[in-house]
Amino acid sequence: MRNAGSVDNKEGSMSKNVRARLTLLVGVSLAAVIGLVASGSALGDAGQSCGTVTLNENGWAGSTANTYVAKYVLEKRLGCTVRITKITEVPSYQAMADGKVDAVLEDWGYPDQFNQYVTRQKTVVFAGSNGLTGHIGWFIPRYLLNKYPQFKTWRGLKGREAIFRSPESGSQGMFVGGDPSFQQKDKELIEALDLDFRHVTAGGYSAQVARVSQLIKQRKPVIMYWWTPEYLNAHLNLVEVKLPPRFKGCSDVGAGGDVKKYRCAYAAAPLKKLFSKEFAQSGSPAVKFLRNFKWPSNDAQNLVGKWIAGDRMKPDRAAERWIKANARTVNAWLR
Amino acid sequence: MAASIAATETAAPTTVVTHRPWWRGKLVQVAGIVALMYVGYRLRPLEYPWPERLEWNALSGHLDEFQIWLIDERNADERNVVFGAFDAFATFVDNLVSWFTRLLLWLTWVGTTVAGTVIALRFGGWRAATWVTGAFATFALTGLWAESMQTLALMLAAVGLSLLVGIPLGIVAGLSNRFLKAITPVLDAMQIVPTFAYLIPVVVLFSVGPGAAVVSTMIYAIPPAIRITALGIRRVPVNTVEAAASVGATRGQVLSKVQLPLSRRTVLLGVNQTIMFALSMVVIAGLIGGGGLGDVVTSGLYSNPALAILAGVAIVVMAMALDRSTEAVADRTDPAHVHPTPESRKRLQLATVATVVGIVAVVALAKARGAAAIYPETATAQEWLLARVQAVLDYVQDPTTIVFSFTEPVGNFIVVELVQPLMQFLVEAPWLTTLLGVTAIALVVSGVRPAVTTFAMFAVIGAVGMWEPAMETFAQVLVATGLTVLIGVALGVAAAESNAVSKVVRPVNDVFQTLPQLVYIIPFVYLMPISYVPGIVASVLYAFPAVVRLVERGVRDVAPESVEAARAFGATRRQVLGKVKIPLAGDAVMLGVNQGIIMVLGVVVIAGLVGSGGLGYLVAQGLQRGQFGLGLLASLAILALGIALDRVTQTGRRARKEAIT
Numbered sequence: 001m002r003n004a005g006s007v008d009n010k011e012g013s014m015s016k017n018v019r020a021r022l023t024l025l026v027g028v029s030l031a032a033v034i035g036l037v038a039s040g041s042a043l044g045d046a047g048q049s050c051g052t053v054t055l056n057e058n059g060w061a062g063s064t065a066n067t068y069v070a071k072y073v074l075e076k077r078l079g080c081t082v083r084i085t086k087i088t089e090v091p092s093y094q095a096m097a098d099g100k101v102d103a104v105l106e107d108w109g110y111p112d113q114f115n116q117y118v119t120r121q122k123t124v125v126f127a128g129s130n131g132l133t134g135h136i137g138w139f140i141p142r143y144l145l146n147k148y149p150q151f152k153t154w155r156g157l158k159g160r161e162a163i164f165r166s167p168e169s170g171s172q173g174m175f176v177g178g179d180p181s182f183q184q185k186d187k188e189l190i191e192a193l194d195l196d197f198r199h200v201t202a203g204g205y206s207a208q209v210a211r212v213s214q215l216i217k218q219r220k221p222v223i224m225y226w227w228t229p230e231y232l233n234a235h236l237n238l239v240e241v242k243l244p245p246r247f248k249g250c251s252d253v254g255a256g257g258d259v260k261k262y263r264c265a266y267a268a269a270p271l272k273k274l275f276s277k278e279f280a281q282s283g284s285p286a287v288k289f290l291r292n293f294k295w296p297s298n299d300a301q302n303l304v305g306k307w308i309a310g311d312r313m314k315p316d317r318a319a320e321r322w323i324k325a326n327a328r329t330v331n332a333w334l335r
Numbered sequence: 336m337a338a339s340i341a342a343t344e345t346a347a348p349t350t351v352v353t354h355r356p357w358w359r360g361k362l363v364q365v366a367g368i369v370a371l372m373y374v375g376y377r378l379r380p381l382e383y384p385w386p387e388r389l390e391w392n393a394l395s396g397h398l399d400e401f402q403i404w405l406i407d408e409r410n411a412d413e414r415n416v417v418f419g420a421f422d423a424f425a426t427f428v429d430n431l432v433s434w435f436t437r438l439l440l441w442l443t444w445v446g447t448t449v450a451g452t453v454i455a456l457r458f459g460g461w462r463a464a465t466w467v468t469g470a471f472a473t474f475a476l477t478g479l480w481a482e483s484m485q486t487l488a489l490m491l492a493a494v495g496l497s498l499l500v501g502i503p504l505g506i507v508a509g510l511s512n513r514f515l516k517a518i519t520p521v522l523d524a525m526q527i528v529p530t531f532a533y534l535i536p537v538v539v540l541f542s543v544g545p546g547a548a549v550v551s552t553m554i555y556a557i558p559p560a561i562r563i564t565a566l567g568i569r570r571v572p573v574n575t576v577e578a579a580a581s582v583g584a585t586r587g588q589v590l591s592k593v594q595l596p597l598s599r600r601t602v603l604l605g606v607n608q609t610i611m612f613a614l615s616m617v618v619i620a621g622l623i624g625g626g627g628l629g630d631v632v633t634s635g636l637y638s639n640p641a642l643a644i645l646a647g648v649a650i651v652v653m654a655m656a657l658d659r660s661t662e663a664v665a666d667r668t669d670p671a672h673v674h675p676t677p678e679s680r681k682r683l684q685l686a687t688v689a690t691v692v693g694i695v696a697v698v699a700l701a702k703a704r705g706a707a708a709i710y711p712e713t714a715t716a717q718e719w720l721l722a723r724v725q726a727v728l729d730y731v732q733d734p735t736t737i738v739f740s741f742t743e744p745v746g747n748f749i750v751v752e753l754v755q756p757l758m759q760f761l762v763e764a765p766w767l768t769t770l771l772g773v774t775a776i777a778l779v780v781s782g783v784r785p786a787v788t789t790f791a792m793f794a795v796i797g798a799v800g801m802w803e804p805a806m807e808t809f810a811q812v813l814v815a816t817g818l819t820v821l822i823g824v825a826l827g828v829a830a831a832e833s834n835a836v837s838k839v840v841r842p843v844n845d846v847f848q849t850l851p852q853l854v855y856i857i858p859f860v861y862l863m864p865i866s867y868v869p870g871i872v873a874s875v876l877y878a879f880p881a882v883v884r885l886v887e888r889g890v891r892d893v894a895p896e897s898v899e900a901a902r903a904f905g906a907t908r909r910q911v912l913g914k915v916k917i918p919l920a921g922d923a924v925m926l927g928v929n930q931g932i933i934m935v936l937g938v939v940v941i942a943g944l945v946g947s948g949g950l951g952y953l954v955a956q957g958l959q960r961g962q963f964g965l966g967l968l969a970s971l972a973i974l975a976l977g978i979a980l981d982r983v984t985q986t987g988r989r990a991r992k993e994a995i996t
Contacts, residue, residue, distance in 0.1 A: 059633055086630045087543050088622040090535065090961040095543040095624070097410050113961050116403055123410045167747040168755065168866050180943070180952055181959030200866055201952050204944040206636040206853070207869070210732075210860035211946065217734050309638040 050080035053279075053286045056092050056101045057084050060205065061231050061305035066105040066130065068319035069304065070293055077334060078285050089181060096276035097123035103279060103290050107272040108134055109183065118274070125280040129270035131294035132229055132301060136183065136266035138175075139226035139238040141216050153242040154193055161196040163221045169198040176212060176224035177201040186225055189264065192249035197223075212236070229298035231305030292333040300326070364779045368772055375768035376760050383765035385802035392800060395964030402963040405539050418540070425546030428492060432545035435488030440708040444480060446698035447471065457690045459663030470656035477645045478717030479631060480710040486617055486627030487653065489545055493552040493613045493620075498606060501557045505564020505605070506590070509598070515565055522558040527933060527977040529940040529951075530555060530619050531958040532970035538623055548625030552616040559608040567601030568594050603665035607658050611848055614654040618851040632851050640857060641724035645717070647854035654849040655842070732861045739862060746863030754867045758810035762803055769806070770794065777983045785982035792979035801950065801972035808949035809976060811867055811942065812935050815874040819931040822875065823882025824924060830883060831890035832912065840887075844880035852877060852941045860945055870942025870951070878934035882927040889923020890916050929984040936977045950976075 053074055057067040067084060074080040087095050093113045095101040117124040140151055148163070150156030164173030175197040178184055181204075190197045202208040208224070209232065215222040216236055226238060243265035244250075250264035273290065280287060295301045300322070307318040323330050409418055439447050448471040456464035474483035508515040530551055537554075541547040571594045579593045621629025628646045635643025675683070730736060734743075761769060770793050778786035796805045830837040852873040860869050893916045901915045917924070943951025950969045957966015 057634070060637055064634070064638060085543070085624055086621065086626075086634060087624050088959065090959060091538040091543055091623050093961075094406070094409075094538045098542040100543055100624070110961050112399075112403075116406060117410075121407065121410050166865070167751050179959075180956035183960070201943075201946060201948045202866070203860075203869075203946040203952070204853075204955070206640075206857045207860050207945040209637075210857055211864045213732070214734050214861055214864040312639055 050074070050078050050284055050286055052081045052083055053284070053290075054083040054085060054100065054102045056095065056104045057086050058089060058092075058104075058106065059086075061309035062132075062229055062301050063106050064308050064315050065301050065304035065318070066293075066295075068308075068315040069322060070103075070105060070290065072316065072319040072323055073289060073293075073330060073333065074286055077330075078289060080284075080286050093117045093124055093274075096274060097121070099276050099278040102276050102286075103127070104274045105130055105290070105293065106132070107274050109269055109272070123277050125275045125277055127273040127275045127280070127291050129294065130273050131296065132271045132298050133268050134227065134229070134271045135268040136225070136227045138186075138223060138241040138243060139233075140221075140223050140241055141219075142237045142239050143219060144221050145239050151241055154195070154244065157195055157223070157241065164197070164223050166200070168200060172196050172198040173223070175199050176208065176222060178208060178225035179203075179205040182225075182227070183266075184225060185266075189243065189250065192247065192264065193244075194249075229302050229305075231302045231310060234302065234306070235310060289333055292335070294333070296326075296329055361779055365776050368775045368779065372764060372768050372772035373760070375772075376764035379765050380763040383767065385766045385797040385800075389797055390800040391798050394799060395968055398964035398967050399962070402535065402539070405536070409539050421540045422542070425541040425544070425550075428496070428546035428549045429544050432488050432492045432549065435491050436485055439484040439488060440481075442698055443701045443706040443708055444471075444475065444710040445701040445706045446694070447484070448475075449697040450694045453690050453693055455660045455663075457686055458667065459660045460667060463660035463663035466656040466659045470652045473649055473652045475710040475714075476716040477649055477720060478710075478712060478715035479628065479646060479649050482627045482631050482646065483649050483653065484627075484709075486625075486629065486650070489548060489552075489620070489625055489627060490610070490613055490617075490653070490657075492545070493549045493556060493616075494606075494610055496549060497553045497556040497560055497609050497613065500553070501560025501605070501609065502564050502602065504557075505561040505602075506568060506595075508561055508565035509568025509594070510590070518561065522561060523978065523981070524974055525554050525558050527936055527974050528970050529937075529954050529973060530616065531940050531954045532966050534619070534623055534958055535961070535963055535966075543624035545625060547623045548620035551623065552613050552620050552625075555616055556609050556613040559612055560605050563605030563608060564598070564602050567598030567605070570601060571597045600665060600669055603661065606661050606665075610657045610661065611654055611845070614650060614657075614849045615851075617650050618853065629851075632854055636853060636857060639721075640728055641721045643854050644724050644728075644858075645720060647850050651846050651850050655845050658845065728858055731858050734861075742862040743864070746865045746868045749868050749871075750865050754811060754814055754871070757813065758807055761806040761810045766797065766802060770797075773979070773983075777979070780983055781985050785985055788982045789979040792975040792982075795975045796972045799968045799971055801953075801969060804949045804953055804969065805972045805976060808939055808947075808951065808973070811871055811947055811949065812874075812932065812939070812976070812980070815871045815878070815935045816928070816932050818871070818875045819878040819882055819935060820928050823879045823927055823931060824886050826879070827883040827886025827927070828890055828912070828917065830887040831916075837887065840883060844883060847876045848880050852938060853944065856941070856945050866946040866948065869945040870938075870947030873941055873945065874935040874938040877938050878931045881930045881934050885923050885927040885930060886920065889920035889926070892923070893919045925984060929981060932980045932984060933977060936973055936980075939973055 055067050055070060057063055071082040071084065074082050085095070085101055087101065089107075090110060090113060092101055092104055093110070094117075096104065097117055118126050138154070145151050148156065148160065150160075161173030162171065164175070165171070166174040168174065173196060175186060175190060177186055177199050180201075187199045190199060202211045202224075212222055212224055213236065223241065226233075245263070245265050247264040273293070275287070275290070304318050304322050307313040307321065308315050313321075408415055442450060448468065451467045451471060452464050455467040474480050504518070508518055533554065534551060537547050537551050541550050575597065576589055576593060579589045584592065617625065617627070617629040618632045619629070621627070621633055628650050631646035632643045632650075635641075635646060730738070733739065770790065773793055774786050774790040777789035796802060826836075826840055830840045855876075856869050856873045859872060863869060863872075897915055897919060898911055901911045906914065939947075939949070939951040940954050941951070943949060943953070943955050950973050953969035954966050954973070957963060957969060
């Protein structure tokens with residue numbers, strides 16, 4: 001803030017000249033903008049039977065795989081124009097209600113939002129499963145299971161929690177928690193199963209991956225909140241620790257939905273596709289295709305996800321490669 | 336300058352304090368209180384967490400119900416007229432941004448670059464033009480031209496609208512003490528409450544897209560515009576205003592002919608800060624449809640971290656180019672320093688005409704030769720740059736390197752020896768001990784009213800059921816603030832003493848103020864894979880620039896007479912610095928501490944996303960799991976913590992108004 005206090009007033013007011021110039025400048029630029037808009041809107045809308053479809057891509061590799069595979073088919077086979085937005089999960093419900101996003105191809109379940117937008121308001125429409133089964137659980141690296149075969153189930157963990165010690169967990173074992181946007185009830189599970197773990201939040205997805213992959217590279221013991229499908233599972237070579245489906249002391253808190261007593265392990269759930277009401281009723285050929293869009297297996301999506309996020313292939317190219325190799329599946333979507 | 340005035344005011348009592356017996360010093364009293372708190376903690380650890388009877392548990396549910404009601408109203412078939420108004424505004428901004436984007440693309444990449452450069456050259460001079468060219472070159476070489484243009488358009492709209500609202504309100508705040516007093520807490524809240532907390536309400540009212548992104552950016556970027564404009568108006572010397580009034584000028588005339596022209600420079604500096612604040616929001620605005628570089632950062636984090644880093648660099652370069660060129664324009668057109676003669680005026684007019692003609696000619700030529708809207712992908716250096724950045728990332732992610740063998744133990748040490756003991760102390764101490772202890776410290780350091788506020792704020796934290804996570808966050812904020820002040824004061828003093836240091840420090844400051852934290856902090860997690868440390872590093876790096884600036888200015892502003900006097904008595908340079916300059920700049924340093932805390936609190940959510948837990952994680956959870964009540968209450972706790980800490984360090988508050996400049 002040099003000299004700000006010592007401004008003298010020799011030439012205090014803005015000269016008339018400057019002002020006139022400013023007015024001119026504003027006028028000219030306004031005219032330019034208006035002209036531009038007129039020309040721009042005349043240019044838009046080439047007029048195709050399918051029109052523009054807006055897909056929302058979420059912040060994980062699997063979602064990118066869905067979006068770009070669908071985009072390729074929509075553009076190359078149905079002649080649609082595809083727009084991709086990257087709105088985070090919960091706001092994307094309102095985006096669909098407003099008709100600003102046409103479809104979300106992988107929803108992991110937000111019970112409150114689903115109840116309000118889909119069940120009650122019907123501004124968002126449930127469009128079937130995308131063929132994947134989402135499953136959340138506790139995972140450990142395979143080398144650890146080889147060393148301690150009893151870690152196959154949660155009972156094997158009992159009394160051996162200290163193996164998972166870290167600087168911040170003291171004498172307890174460290175349990176690495178997940179991204180704040182994911183459904184979690186691990187603190188409750190640890191308490192209900194009476195395990196001596198300290199729940200440590202690693203932060204968002206990228207931070208958890210960073211933290212855990214350093215531990216795995218060093219072949220240290222680690223136990224964490226994780227899920228399938230996820231392309232990194234093959235790379236990190238993870239195996240699941242079996243949690244009891246039902247156990248005294250567990251309750252369904254955090255999972256939302258109906259409270260069935262004693263339910264423990266996370267329930268496996270088919271991942272959902274959601275459409276905006278407007279899009280679902282539009283009669284566009286894209287609606288039929290996206291309703292049919294279904295991965296043959298979790299592995300299929302993991303493969304495309306790995307090409308994109310692991311091998312850094314351009315998403316468009318990864319989609320093309322998979323579609324060319326799986327023409328029969330794709331043709332079935334279009335029937 | 337207000338800071339130096341305040342400094343001379345407090346200089347006198349400081350000298351009195353030195354004559355008091357040592358045990359009456361504030362520092363000793365604070366240490367005594369902390370010792371008592373520690374005794375309380377050792378006697379009864381873990382036995383008295385915040386009592387559930389003092390929690391208002393239903394509040395979170397009420398807030399959730401409110402959100403459900405709001406969304407139902409919003410999506411009802413017969414929509415309330417209020418929502419129509421919000422919609423209209425959002426549509427207007429959406430259109431504005433898309434006009435800007437189309438304009439930038441319509442000009443073609445050649446045209447945009449030339450137009451930007453020539454305009455910067457005409458109004459800002461060579462240096463500004465170089466910055467602008469450099470910025471466009473960066474967008475081109477990183478292969479992020481389209482995304483950069485989208486972000487540029489978004490920022491033009493956000494900054495323009497922020498100023499449109501901020502400057503008039505700032506003028507009113509400059510003229511009316513009452514208005515300033517009323518608006519200050521609102522501005523504080525706008526800056527401290529994490530953006531994540533109001534992202535959902537913004538989406539409910541304004542839907543998603545550029546409109547919503549601009550609104551959430553404005554909430555963060557308007558406060559500096561208001562504060563600095565008000566400051567500019569207030570700095571106009573009283574006698575000048577009185578002189579104008581005495582020759583019969585009306586209030587309107589005084590404002591338009593005296594106060595506004597004289598505060599012009601300060602107001603333009605406010606424009607600078609508005610730009611910086613707006614650009615620090617690019618990534619978060621991307622979450623609700625802002626698009627552009629923000630999206631590249633978010634998706635890059637999981638699919639291509641090197642690309643996220645390139646996008647981060649593009650954001651920083653954009654911020655610096657905008658900052659340097661607006662500053663140059665402010666300098667070159669300052670009526671107090673530029674005295675145009677008729678000839679020079681004519682020359683400038685010709686130059687303007689030449690600029691316009693030149694731009695039109697270049698655009699016409701570019702269009703005729705078929706230049707593309709977007710810089711051609713084949714000519715970028717993206718692959719080359721990505722490979723270089725990736726090489727660095729690969730090194731960072733390798734736990735067998737010598738660097739890792741150093742960083743990992745350091746990180747562990749910080750957590751085990753520094754953060755965790757403090758956290759344990761704050762979380763496990765009986766709640767009443769902490770509550771009364773903090774209040775007593777506020778009483779000793781700042782006085783009765785701040786103490787009452789502090790008590791109330793900590794009580795609010797407990798009442799909304801956030802005591803434990805808030806204490807976790809509090810411990811980390813204390814450690815981060817300590818480090819921030821340490822680094823900030825050291826660098827600030829060095830920069831004030833040496834112009835060379837100052838020249839190096841300034842761009843470093845700008846980089847850390849605008850580089851999205853996630854871009855560099857995720858790679859950092861690989862180096863120190865442990866909770867809390869990455870979050871603390873992110874907070875320190877974001878907050879220390881503000882402290883450096885304030886301390887540097889404080890030390891530079893020490894009255895030259897005092898320095899002369901000390902020199903006349905034969906003081907060495909070090910003695911002058913240690914015995915005269917730093918003590919006299921004490922107020923600026925306190926102000927630095929105060930600002931440091933506010934900035935550290937601004938990073939709490941990001942810290943939560945890299946393993947700090949506490950309130951930040953809960954705020955993120957509130958947004959991302961759609962738990963509005965939870966997110967809002969955690970944000971409220973952050974705000975309460977901010978207000979309390981602000982009051983405790985409020986020795987520097989008088990000069991607070993200019994804090995952000």
